[in-house]
Amino acid sequence: MRGGLRSFIVLSAVSSAFGAWIPYSQIKNRGESAFLNCLESANLDPVVQGDSDYATDSSPFNLRLQWKPVALVYPEDANGVSAAVQCGAENGVNVNARSGGHSYAAFALGGEDGHLTVSLDKLRHLSLSGDTATIGSGNKLGDIALYLWENGKRAMAHGTCPEVGIGGHAGQGGFGLASRSWGLLADQVQSLEIVTADGQIRTASPTENPDLFWAATGAGASFGIITSFTTVTHAALDSIAFAYTFANYGAKEASNGLQAWQTFANDAVNKLDTAVGLQIHIDPGDTGVVFSVSGVYYGVNEAKVNSTFAPLLKKLGTPSDIFLQKQDWITSVLYLAGVDSISQLNTTLTPDTHDYFYATSTFVSAKEPMTQTASDALFEYFYGPGSDTSVEWFAIFDLYGGGDSAVTKVGPDHNAFNARDALYSIQYYGTIPNGTVSDADGIAFIQGMKKAIESGMPSTQFKEYVNYIDSTYSAEEAHKRYYPTHTANLTSLKDKYDPNRVIHFPQDF
Ligand SMILES: Cc1cc2nc3c(=O)[nH]c(=O)nc-3n(C[C@H](O)[C@H](O)[C@H](O)COP(=O)(O)OP(=O)(O)OC[C@H]3O[C@@H](n4cnc5c(N)ncnc54)[C@H](O)[C@@H]3O)c2cc1C
Known part of the structure; x- marks a missing residue:
């Protein structure tokens, strides 16, 4: 424009x-x-x-x-x-x-x-x-x-x-x-x-x-x-932070992992507790693409975390690493921000950060979860071209719905936010390294992630998240x-x- x-x-x-x-x-x-x-x-x-x-x-x-x-x-x-x-x-x-x-x-x-x-x-x-x-x-x-x-x-x-x-x-x-x-x-x-x-x-x-x-x-x-x-x-609320990492997955295991995760999250009978904040993180890693299921379970003890995730872990297999951390609320804020000290939350003391990047997103709806074909295509992209790029990328899957989630239960027209049917969002983000990748190539690489899903579900009109606003x-x-x-x-x-x-x-x- x-x-x-x-x-x-x-x-x-x-x-x-x-x-x-x-x-x-x-x-x-x-x-x-x-x-x-x-x-x-x-x-x-x-x-x-x-x-x-x-x-x-x-x-x-x-x-x-x-x-x-x-x-x-x-x-x-x-x-x-x-x-x-x-x-x-x-x-x-x-x-x-x-x-x-x-x-x-x-x-x-x-x-x-x-x-x-x-x-x-x-x-x-x-x-x-x-x-x-x-x-x-x-x-x-x-x-x-x-x-x-x-x-x-x-x-x-x-x-x-x-x-x-x-x-x-x-x-x-x-x-x-x-x-x-x-x-x-x-x-x-x-x-x-x-x-x-x-x-x-x-x-x-x-x-x-x-x-x-x-x-x-x-x-x-x-x-x-x-x-x-x-x-x-x-x-x-106090909470438990959890992260189950699978550094040894290939594309097919990761795609199956996503399928298990969305079925677990979308279970209409064994409804996932609304106190669970649940994500998947994918990043290229130092020695290969890493798939990690993580989040925060508010107001519970470690035994409850273990029992809640046992059925999912049965499908995901044995993690290469498990992280559990009992924390008070402000420690959970620090943990999610990736900072160590409370003073780092005071933004008047910390200089603004900047990045040179492109990002975009997809909402996957509860009524049309990602098909196996689409997730296979997505993870083939992550584990294929994603292992061979100098774009510093990551993808985060955030669970919005499932069970009696407060995000989705308010109904489609609660306010102007227009994705109350979302099961989860996917954010695709890539820092474009100065000098080695052109903007056009960096943007096209990140857009390839979204296109992989869309090519696996060609008749679905996916919504996207306006706070991950796509500059293009x-x-x-x-x-x-x-x-x-x-x-x-x-x-x-x-x-x-x-x-x-x-x-x-x-x-x-
Ligand atoms: C590192 C990082 C992590 C993030 N993590 C999350 C996350 O966990 N969850 C999530 O939902 N989003 C997340 N986001 C996205 C974030 O929510 C959006 O980028 C958000 O729009 C930024 O708000 P801002 O006020 O900082 O930006 P601004 O650039 O100031 O504003 C964004 C837009 O809102 C308008 N605006 C700003 N203030 C007002 C106002 N007072 N009245 C009317 N319009 C206004 C601006 O004109 C602009 O169009 C993250 C972003 C970053 C950079």
Whole structure:
């Protein structure tokens, strides 16, 4: 979309605000721009190209996608966010929120050049009242988990990376190992404070602006800038982390392993306890591809873990390694984040990480589990081309459904998240090594994983997970994959709340 019609409209609008077209890199005199004047009049102190902070402030998590915003601003409160949105609207500049900045497609920077990024870094207030948390949208998952733990041993279900922001994560789903018990992070949200495209600061909840609440919990990036989330919290649970590793599998054993895993997870008679967070990890390993069944079992003892997984292990065979760890809640957060110390959850103390990568995903539904043909093709790809590439890849299978999972039992239209029929997601991720693999080849290699499944199930229209957003999709393809039955409603709500597409990115409605 970079050179498409939308970019042309955005750039034309900005150029007309500047009088004659001036490349952003040459904006020296801020007085030339009504748009920048507007931001400055609102005390938003925009960072623009040429400023010493611009390169750092506009650096994306995914270094492959270095979009150039016309300006970045750091409002201190919802009024400042509102002023920024109005400056964008009045001057024809598209606006995007940035919470943790970890969008795989760098959509907080616009997903194309020339947008206004509203960075929420200063909206980091956190409070608890009874079981209810109020969370400024600049907070990241590590800081939230730490705050809840240190203030009454409270917890929520959310993803694993401490640096991921609540804005994108909860706005578009937010899956964690405790989600089968407590739902997606979006499902744990009770109400939102949100600035809509007209600059109004609104409350959205099941009883106030319920259509906006429905849309912003699942398709949050399109419906305004959320400034604060009010969420339910839960008593933090002790748990057992488990990992059964099979370093000695070949492609056929691994495919059979996946078949056993999905049958075990999808058993309608012996329902899998919702306290189980269950995954499969596949990675190329040092000496060959490694297949590992892992996860966290909340609130139980080791004997219960052993008895629960005994029927599955009978099918999987003898693991090359078994790991079991009894842990309190915050240790489970550290374990899943792959960090050692509690201080590493405080993201104000840790520098942001970056990667140069491409990722995409598949949801496999409970009604149409992966066929043997499809899993054979997938694992032949992992153990074949996957053993002979310099792309640093991994694949993670996350169990969403099975048993009475809180993710799936709420029904298909609970909020805009459009995959309540999912049994599990698969994320395919590849770091593309600088200089040795082209972007096109790296992307094609990762897409080969998804194509392997699709070629084994040609009549299935797979859904995908919007938080693993695929940077290569057109809007039409994205809607088909992320919101197949919600696109029409989301488009009409977009027309209602943002008719001029002020808050906009290439896969928007
Ligand atoms: C290392 C890593 C691990 C991950 N693990 C998991 C996981 O375990 N489970 C899972 O579900 N996902 C996971 N993800 C994916 C993650 O949920 C998404 O990348 C998420 O969208 C990032 O949110 P963010 O606020 O950091 O990103 P941003 O780039 O700031 O935002 C992402 C999108 O949301 C919009 N947005 C951000 N804030 C707001 C707001 N306040 N109001 C409205 N729109 C907003 C942005 O404009 C952008 O379009 C992981 C990602 C990474 C990088």
